Structures are given as C-alpha cells and as structure tokens.
Amino acid sequence: MTSPTIDAPDGLPLTVPALLAARAAERPDDVLLVCDGDRLTYGEADRRSALLARALLAAGVGHGSRVALLYPNGSDFVVGWLAAARIGAISVPLSTFSTSAELAGLLRGADVSVLLAAETYRSHDYRAGLAAAIPEFDPDAPPPLWSPVVPSLRRIAFTAADRDPGWTLAGAESLAAAEAAVTPADRMVIVHTSGSTSEPKGVIHTHGALIRHLDNLNQMRRYAPGEVLFSNSPFFWIGGFAYALLGTLVAGARLVCSNAADAAGVLDVLERERPTMVNGFAASVAHLPQDPSFPTRDLSSIRRGNLYPIVPAAARPADPELRHAMLGMTEAGSVCLASEDESDQPEHRRGSFGRPVPGFEAEVREGVLWFRGPFLMEGYDGRERHETFDPDGWFCTGDLVSVDREGFFHFHGRAGDTIKTAGANVSPREVEAAILEVSGLTAHVVGVEDEARGQVVAALVRAPDGAAVDVDDLRARLKDRISDYKVPRRIAVVPDAKVPMMSSGKLDLRALREMLRDA
Amino acid sequence: MTPEAETIPALLALRAKADPDVRAIVADGESATYAELDAASAALAARLVAAGVVKGGRVGLQARNSVEWAVTAYAALRIGAVLVPLSTLLRPPELHAQLATANVSHLVADGVDAAGLPSLRAVWRTDGIPEAAAPEALVQAMEARVRPADDLVVLFTSGSTGPPKGVIHTHGGAIRATAAGLDPRGVGPGERLYVPMPFFWTGGFGTGLLATLIAGATLLTEAAPEPARTLDLLQRERVTLFRGWPDQAKQLAAHPAFATADLSSLGDGSLGDLLPPERRPAPGARPNLFGMTETFGPYCGERLDTDLPPGKHGSCGRPFPGTEVRIGDTGEIEVRGPNLFRGICGRMRPSVFSADGWYRTGDGGRLDVDGYLWFEGRLDDMFKVKGASVYPSEVEAALRALDGVRQAHVTEVAGEVGAAVVTDAAPDSLAAAVRQRLSSFKAPTRWFVTADPGRIPVTATGKVDKAALRALLAAEEEGT
Numbered sequence: 001m002t003s004p005t006i007d008a009p010d011g012l013p014l015t016v017p018a019l020l021a022a023r024a025a026e027r028p029d030d031v032l033l034v035c036d037g038d039r040l041t042y043g044e045a046d047r048r049s050a051l052l053a054r055a056l057l058a059a060g061v062g063h064g065s066r067v068a069l070l071y072p073n074g075s076d077f078v079v080g081w082l083a084a085a086r087i088g089a090i091s092v093p094l095s096t097f098s099t100s101a102e103l104a105g106l107l108r109g110a111d112v113s114v115l116l117a118a119e120t121y122r123s124h125d126y127r128a129g130l131a132a133a134i135p136e137f138d139p140d141a142p143p144p145l146w147s148p149v150v151p152s153l154r155r156i157a158f159t160a161a162d163r164d165p166g167w168t169l170a171g172a173e174s175l176a177a178a179e180a181a182v183t184p185a186d187r188m189v190i191v192h193t194s195g196s197t198s199e200p201k202g203v204i205h206t207h208g209a210l211i212r213h214l215d216n217l218n219q220m221r222r223y224a225p226g227e228v229l230f231s232n233s234p235f236f237w238i239g240g241f242a243y244a245l246l247g248t249l250v251a252g253a254r255l256v257c258s259n260a261a262d263a264a265g266v267l268d269v270l271e272r273e274r275p276t277m278v279n280g281f282a283a284s285v286a287h288l289p290q291d292p293s294f295p296t297r298d299l300s301s302i303r304r305g306n307l308y309p310i311v312p313a314a315a316r317p318a319d320p321e322l323r324h325a326m327l328g329m330t331e332a333g334s335v336c337l338a339s340e341d342e343s344d345q346p347e348h349r350r351g352s353f354g355r356p357v358p359g360f361e362a363e364v365r366e367g368v369l370w371f372r373g374p375f376l377m378e379g380y381d382g383r384e385r386h387e388t389f390d391p392d393g394w395f396c397t398g399d400l401v402s403v404d405r406e407g408f409f410h411f412h413g414r415a416g417d418t419i420k421t422a423g424a425n426v427s428p429r430e431v432e433a434a435i436l437e438v439s440g441l442t443a444h445v446v447g448v449e450d451e452a453r454g455q456v457v458a459a460l461v462r463a464p465d466g467a468a469v470d471v472d473d474l475r476a477r478l479k480d481r482i483s484d485y486k487v488p489r490r491i492a493v494v495p496d497a498k499v500p501m502m503s504s505g506k507l508d509l510r511a512l513r514e515m516l517r518d519a
Numbered sequence: 520m521t522p523e524a525e526t527i528p529a530l531l532a533l534r535a536k537a538d539p540d541v542r543a544i545v546a547d548g549e550s551a552t553y554a555e556l557d558a559a560s561a562a563l564a565a566r567l568v569a570a571g572v573v574k575g576g577r578v579g580l581q582a583r584n585s586v587e588w589a590v591t592a593y594a595a596l597r598i599g600a601v602l603v604p605l606s607t608l609l610r611p612p613e614l615h616a617q618l619a620t621a622n623v624s625h626l627v628a629d630g631v632d633a634a635g636l637p638s639l640r641a642v643w644r645t646d647g648i649p650e651a652a653a654p655e656a657l658v659q660a661m662e663a664r665v666r667p668a669d670d671l672v673v674l675f676t677s678g679s680t681g682p683p684k685g686v687i688h689t690h691g692g693a694i695r696a697t698a699a700g701l702d703p704r705g706v707g708p709g710e711r712l713y714v715p716m717p718f719f720w721t722g723g724f725g726t727g728l729l730a731t732l733i734a735g736a737t738l739l740t741e742a743a744p745e746p747a748r749t750l751d752l753l754q755r756e757r758v759t760l761f762r763g764w765p766d767q768a769k770q771l772a773a774h775p776a777f778a779t780a781d782l783s784s785l786g787d788g789s790l791g792d793l794l795p796p797e798r799r800p801a802p803g804a805r806p807n808l809f810g811m812t813e814t815f816g817p818y819c820g821e822r823l824d825t826d827l828p829p830g831k832h833g834s835c836g837r838p839f840p841g842t843e844v845r846i847g848d849t850g851e852i853e854v855r856g857p858n859l860f861r862g863i864c865g866r867m868r869p870s871v872f873s874a875d876g877w878y879r880t881g882d883g884g885r886l887d888v889d890g891y892l893w894f895e896g897r898l899d900d901m902f903k904v905k906g907a908s909v910y911p912s913e914v915e916a917a918l919r920a921l922d923g924v925r926q927a928h929v930t931e932v933a934g935e936v937g938a939a940v941v942t943d944a945a946p947d948s949l950a951a952a953v954r955q956r957l958s959s960f961k962a963p964t965r966w967f968v969t970a971d972p973g974r975i976p977v978t979a980t981g982k983v984d985k986a987a988l989r990a991l992l993a994a995e996e997e998g999t
Binding site: 005007060062063064065067087108111113144146147148149151152154177178181183184187201206208209240256363372373374378379381382383384385386387389391392 | 638869
C-alpha cells in the first residue's frame with residue numbers, strides 16, 4: 001500500500017539508521033550495490049558505515065553537522081552517506097563534474113564541516129584542485145582546517161576511516177546512542193540543483209519524508225527484493241540519490257551501475273549483472289547501441305524500465321510517446337508525476353506523464369505546475385520558507401504542464417529559463433557570470449533544442465566593436481571555472497550592433513535561439 | 520517596525536557602530552555597552568570556534584540572567600551556532616531530556632552531571648570556556664555566512680506529555696517577530712527597559728534581550744529580583760519602562776521604600792501599579808500583549824501607553840503585521856506567517872502545521888468585527904503559575920512514576936499546583952521525591968493524599984471530577 005502521509009501503520013523504518021539496521025538483519029549477504037568491480041552487501045554496508053560513523057563522531061561530527069560527499073557512484077559514496085545519516089549528520093553530495101572553484105563555492109554555501117572525497121576521478125584531481133582553491137588547506141596538516149574561504153570546513157579526508165586505520169574511533173555505544181537520537185523529522189540530505197539564480201540551490205530532504213516517498217515510488221514501479229536495477233544516474237543528483245540508491249535500500253533490492261568510460265565496459269557490466277529493470281536518463285545510455293559489440297550482447301534480463309535504447313525489443317514500446325513518461329525534480333525528492341501502468345497507451349494519451357504520485361497535491365496555475373504535500377523538500381538551504389512556499393504551502397515548480405480530461409499530465413517545458421540538458425539543470429545566469437568572469441565579455445545564455453540531450457547550453461557572446469574573440473580559448477577557460485556540462489556547446493560571437501533586440505529594447509530571445517541553432 | 524537587519528551578527532555589528540556607548544545591558548551591578556557587548560562576544564566566539572563549536576551546532580546555556588549570559592549567547596549566535604537556553608529550575612531528569620531532545624553538543628552551565636549524554640562533547644562552567652582562540656578573520660567569515668533562514672534558538676516550553684517540546688526559531692523569524700512588538704511596547708532608542716523574566720524563556724530572551732538589541736535600547740534585569748534591590752535599580756538607572764510581573768509590581772508598590780523612590784522616569788507603557796495614581800490606567804484598559812513561545816513572544820496587541828478604545832477593554836488588541844490569526848472550528852486560535860517558529864525538535868512538519876501553514880495554539884478565543892482578539896482560556900488543561908506553563912498530565916506522569924503511587928490527579932488551585940494522590944506513602948516523602956523530578960514551579964504545593972481510592976471524587980460517568988477535586992484541594996491545608 002502506498003501512503004499519502006509520512007506516518008503509516010506498516011512498520012516501514014523512517015530513518016536511515018533504522019532502515020539500514022532492518023535491511024542488514026534481513027539480508028546481510030544480499031548485494032546492495034554493484035558498480036563495475038565494486039560490490040557492497042547489506043552486511044558490509046552496515047559494518048563499513050558503522051566504522052566510518054564512529055570515526056566521524058570522534059572527529060566532532062554530530063547531529064546536524066554537514067558532511068559533503070565527493071565520490072563517483074560506488075561503495076565509498078554509499079558508506080559515506082550511511083555513516084553520516086546514522087549519526088544524524090546531513091549529507092551534502094557534490095557533483096564530480098565540479099571545478100575547484102565550484103567545489104569551494106558549494107562547501108562554503110552549504111556550511112559543510114567535513115568533506116569526504118575521492119582523490120581523483122576521470123580528468124579531475126580534487127586534492128590538487130582543493131588545495132589551490134582553499135589557500136589554507138594543506139593535505140598533510142592535521143585538522144582542524146581554519147579557512148575564511150570555507151569558514152565552516154574543519155576537515156577534508158581523502159581516505160575514509162573504513163579503509164584508513166589512522167582514524168580515531170568513538171565507542172560502539174556512542175554510535176548506538178547517536179543512532180537512537182535520529183528522528184524521521186531530521187534532515188537527511190541537501191541535494192544541489194541549478195535554478196534561476198547564479199548560485200546553486202541546496203534542496204533539503206528529511207529522513208521520514210524521503211524514505212516514505214521512495215517506498216511509495218517503489219510500490220508503483222514494483223521494485224522489491226529480487227529485482228536488480230540498472231541506473232547510471234549519478235548519486236550526487238536526486239535521480240541517482242533517491243530513485244536509484246535510497247529506493248534500493250528501501251526495497252531491499254540490488255542496484256547496478258557503471259563508471260566505465262567506454263560503452264563496452266558498461267555493456268560488460270549489464271551482461272554480467274543481468275539487471276531486471278533499467279532507469280534513468282536515456283542520454284546516459286544513448287551511446288551504448290553505437291558500440292560495435294552491441295548486437296552480440298545478451299541484455300535479455302532487462303524486462304522493464306525507461307532506458308529504451310538498451311531494453312530488448314520484446315519489452316520495448318512500439319512508440320515511446322505512448323508510454324507514460326515520468327517527471328522528477330530535486331524539490332520533489334525525485335519522481336512526482338508518473339503512472340503505475342507500464343503498458344502502451346491509446347493514441348489520445350500520447351505524451352502523458354501520468355498523474356501526481358501519492359502525497360502530492362497538484363494545481364495548475366496559468367499553465368504552471370504547483371505542488372503541495374509532505375514529501376516536498378523541507379525547503380531550500382539558507383532561504384526562509386516564505387521565500388519558497390506561498391502562504392498556503394504551495395511550491396511553484398516552474399514547469400509548464402496541462403491536464404487532460406482523464407487527469408493525465410502533459411509536460412511542455414520550463415516556464416523559467418533553466419536549461420535541462422541530458423538530465424542536468426543549468427542556470428543561464430551562472431554561465432553568463434562565468435563568461436564575464438573569465439573573459440570580461442557580456443553573454444546571453446539560453447537552451448537550444450537538441451535531439452539527444454533535450455536541450456544544449458548555447459551562448460551569444462557580445463564582441464566589443466571590431467574585437468576578435470577566440471571561442472576555443474573561451475571554452476578552455478570556462479572549463480576551469482564551471483562543470484563541463486554547463487560549458488556552452490554552441491557559441492556565437494556577435495558584434496554589439498548585431499545582437500537581436502526587440503523594439504521594446506529587450507533581447508529578442510526567439511531570434512537569439514535561431515542564431516544559436518545555426519551556430 | 521521593520522528590523523534593520525535580520526541576523527544576530529549583523530545586528531551586533533550595527534549596534535556597535537551606531538550606538539557604541541549606549542549601555543546594552545545592566546544586571547546586578549554589572550553592565551556592558553553595545554561596543555563592549557560586541558567585542559566581548561566576538562572574543563568569546565573565537566574561543567568557541569577553537570573549542571570545536573560549528574555552525575548549526577547546538578550550544579546549551581544554563582544560567583541566571585547576567586551580562587555574562589548575554590555575552591555567551593551572542594558569542595554562540597554570531598558564528599551561527601544554535602543557542603539552547605536551559606532553565607535553571609530544571610531537575611536532572613528534565614535537563615537530560617532537554618539536552619537529548621535538542622542534541623546539545625556543547626553546554627555552558629555550572630554543576631551539571633553530563634553522564635549518559637553521548638551527544639555532549641563538552642561541558643564548561645560559565646567561566647571555564649577554553650582560552651585558545653581561532654583567528655579573527657575566520658570568525659568574521661563565519662559571521663558573514665549567517666543568514667536569516669539559519670536556526671537561532673531552541674526554546675523549551677512545557678508539553679502536555681511525551682518528550683519535551685523544543686521550539687526552533689530562525690534568526691529572521693525571531694527578529695521580525697520581536698521587532699513587530701517594539702512599537703506597541705514602546706521599546707525604542709534611548710529607552711531603559713526593565714525585564715526580570717529569565718533569559719531562558721521567550722519573555723526574557725525575546726522581549727528583553729533581543730528587543731533591546733534590535734531597538735538600540737538598554738535592558739535592565741536581575742538574576743533574582745528582590746523588592747528593595749529592584750527599587751534601587753529602577754531609580755538608579757532611571758527606568759523608562761517597567762515590564763516585570765504584575766505580582767512583582769504590586770509587591771514593589773507595597774514596599775516601604777516605594778513611597779520615597781523616585782520613579783518619575785517611568786513611561787506610560789509601564790505596569791500601572793508603579794505609576795502615579797493620575798496616570799494609572801483603569802483595569803483592562805491596556806491591552807494584554809498576547810503570545811507564546813511558538814510565536815516568539817507577543818503576536819498581537821496595541822500600544823501599551825494608550826488606553827484601548829471603548830468596548831475593547833480586556834481584549835488582546837489586533838494581530839501584529841506578519842502574523843495571520845484565525846479562529847478554528849472549535850474556537851481555537853490559529854496562527855501562521857513568516858515570523859512563526861520553524862518547527863519542533865523531532866516532530867515532522869505535517870504533525871505541527873496544517874498543509875496550509877496554520878498552527879493551532881491550544882488557546883481559545885474570538886476575533887471581533889474590528890479584528891481585535893479576545894482570549895477565552897486554554898482548550899487543554901494547561902494553566903499558568905506565575906507566568907510559567909504547567910501541564911497537569913506532565914505532573915501526573917511524574918507522580919505516577921513514584922513508588923507506591925496508584926493514582927495521581929493534578930489541577931490548578933488558586934494559582935497553585937494541586938495534586939490528589941492515592942498511595943500508602945507518606946505525603947512528605949512524596950513532595951520531596953517529586954521535587955527531584957520536576958522544576959520547582961511544576962511541583963504541587965497543595966496536596967490531598969489518601970490510601971483510599973474511594974475518596975477521589977468522580978463524575979457519574981466515572982471520570983475524575985476536577986471541579987470537586989479543586990474544592991477538596993482548596994479545603995486542605997498544604998502538605999496534608
């Protein structure tokens with residue numbers, strides 16, 4: 001049974017420590033997570049996170065402290081999150097795409113006191129980058145760190161306690177007491193998202209609300225023990241964190257993911273781990289069918305899910321537009337519009353996103369979707385409730401929708417100017433600010449439609465009269481400043497006089513998009 | 520009024536700049552100007568940071584009103600730590616429950632036994648905070664990070680049953696709520712406000728300490744008011760607003776030294792008993808500023824120095840800007856708005872607020888056609904003893920936990936806590952035992968103790984007859 005309220009008489013543990021204890025007792029040897037060669041059973045998740053939790057306690061981390069996690073998908077992320085949650089600390093997952101400047105900004109903006117991080121990932125050297133962005137940070141000096149750049153940050157740890165015997169541990173009884181003090185009302189996680197401002201927004205979710213919400217979603221998608229879910233959504237955003245990771249812990253199921261850089265590596269994992277369900281953004285697997293080995297791969301274990309490019313033909317919809325799609329957002333703790341019905345729909349429901357999921361009251365005001373209910377975020381970090389919710393408790397999503405006669409919702413894009421590219425949100429204001437910072441040039445940033453990614457980031461850069469602008473150089477500088485996915489894929493350099501303006505003196509956005517579509 | 524800033528560090532900086540030589544607080548022979556308060560709290564903040572206090576960390580403070588209390592509180596608040604003021608009246612089991620509920624990590628208190636409190640990292644005596652200090656630049660950077668949305672304080676208020684009720688206020692909410700009451704109360708620059716209410720409750724912390732900080736006024740207070748000393752303080756400091764307890768005002772007026780005391784500086788917003796007869800308002804003519812911990816002090820009222828319009832005497836006045844008031848179906852006063860508390864420790868939002876943001880106060884009342892609020896009593900059986908809330912169910916639970924107690928019934932008897940208990944234990948041992956478990960103001964002072972359950976009056980439906988019980992207790996001599 002789904003429940004529209006957090007409390008329900010079904011015994012679902014409503015805190016992460018209680019949930020983990022229950023799952024580890026039920027199925028200690030079942031696998032919780034497989035990420036390439038990295039495997040974590042429920043029992044190991046319990047033991048490893050207990051060790052790290054005791055180390056965090058000894059390091060002065062406690063209830064309400066903010067612990068940032070900078071890891072790609074894998075057991076280190078999971079153990080870090082579980083350890084923090086067990087002692088009532090709030091996890092702050094950070095995007096591995098972040099540049100050093102972005103990381104320092106997030107650590108400062110979220111008042112993080114401890115950062116648990118990988119040393120490197122892909123092209124990023126976080127140790128060197130953080131040392132450069134935080135002048136007082138010396139990786140070899142003992143904590144506490146005292147830096148006005150990140151005034152709350154006291155410790156950066158590249159090797160967590162469960163693998164470094166050098167950490168001091170608090171007693172097991174201290175951990176037990178700390179776990180007992182965690183309540184469903186406590187904040188569990190702050191997930192960052194881009195919005196209409198240049199600063200990323202930290203979205204706060206509590207233990208009880210997010211766990212209940214995921215239990216509801218699991219019932220809708222029939223995600224239960226025995227199922228194996230493949231999802232390559234990153235754990236540092238809501239889809240990976242909630243719909244994949246927390247959902248798996250709630251279900252007592254198994255999550256499979258891969259960080260392999262090449263398609264063949266991901267396909268190897270899919271063949272070996274035999275997922276039954278696949279979920280996430282289609283863009284995350286769009287490159288897999290292009291691999292030469294794809295036709296010979298056995299993906300027959302996949303029975304359902306929305307990553308249609310890798311779903312076997314028999315389970316794939318004839319026309320994806322005739323399946324209910326899902327709408328998710330960070331503020332709603334992942335999915336908020338969906339349907340339990342996974343079959344092909346009649347033609348008149350083409351493009352449906354289903355209905356509001358349990359606990360979500362929806363209202364459409366002038367074409368824009370508003371939500372209210374117990375599973376919405378507690379709020380944005382650092383903003384007062386009345387800045388985010390109207391007096392009656394409604395939250396404006398900024399998504400344009402319509403509702404058909406049967407009550408099914410249809411999504412028509414964003415009312416605001418947030419760009420949605422391959423599952424990531426990008427704020428045009430943030431990109432414009434970065435261009436100004438690295439080049440001194442004024443730019444207008446918009447999203448331009450793109451088949452594979454939904455939208456791509458595009459920038460019209462104003463060149464002072466007669467000046468030449470080196471676009472490649474601009475891109476290279478931007479990559480040092482902002483995450484790769486925020487760097488404009490299309491850049492048009494236009495003399496001031498050629499910038500499309502309307503007679504009102506405002507920018508002509510339609511003409512701007514036309515120019516950038518062709519750039 | 521609208522506050523000039525909505526965080527404590529911003530207000531402290533503003534006062535230190537605008538009113539450096541104005542005295543912020545005068546208490547028991549000590550005082551501090553705003554410049555001194557700013558400097559002392561900044562220096563102490565640097566020591567708290569060095570000792571491991573972080574933003575969002577909960578810092579408990581258990582002490583009586585003093586300049587030191589204000590310095591310690593502002594030190595924690597200016598770096599974004601959350602203050603947890605603790606009553607000096609708490610008995611050990613109550614204190615432990617509050618420390619656990621608020622997840623206090625660092626406690627400043629004298630003589631606390633911290634055994635069995637694993638969340639507590641350090642317990643310091645008020646004069647025992649370690650001397651090592653963090654760099655000034657770090658402290659300033661932490662101050663710059665404090666936002667109106669950040670938690671300011673966890674204030675405990677009596678709850679009917681279950682765990683203690685820790686009410687969480689943000690900087691923005693608490694400061695706006697306090698500012699909304701300043702004009703009606705007449706608290707402005709140059710005023711010297713006497714508030715003896717303890718800083719560990721809203722009355723002292725909000726309407727005393729924060730009110731004067733926001734207004735740039737001077738707070739006169741005392742750890743333990745005593746009539747002769749209080750009169751001396753009021754004269755010496757030329758108090759302009761006396762907002763002590765009504766009983767206290769009567770006591771002062773009856774004191775032999777009152778006749779010769781020069782209280783000519785007192786403004787009309789003061790309690791009437793201390794004003795010369797010709798300026799004394801008629802009973803009920805001045806509004807009853809009405810509020811609660813959840814609203815961080817009064818949320819409605821009218822000017823205290825002016826009589827209410829005819830027909831409005833005895834009312835609470837109209838809601839302050841920023842707080843909406845409505846009357847629910849059962850006659851309960853409900854409030855909502857951006858100045859209210861953020862939540863209650865350990866309670867999920869839907870169990871505290873309605874979906875559309877209303878909080879049920881537990882107070883009965885009505886709003887008249889002109890928008891004046893009239894208080895009509897509590898809807899539960901909570902009652903006030905000298906301004907402090909007592910929940911009979913909490914006292915009954917404490918009594919029932921004692922060995923040999925078979926029944927316990929608690930009710931108000933003429934401003935006192937009355938208890939009827941069925942037990943074979945001796946009444947004296949009962950009173951002593953319950954004082955170990957409850958704050959002194961909650962401990963019964965009127966007793967009816969019997970070994971015979973048949974002597975407890977019940978109604979026809981078998982429920983305890985509280986009216987008959989009250990009569991029974993009123994007839995008893997204390998301690999029988």
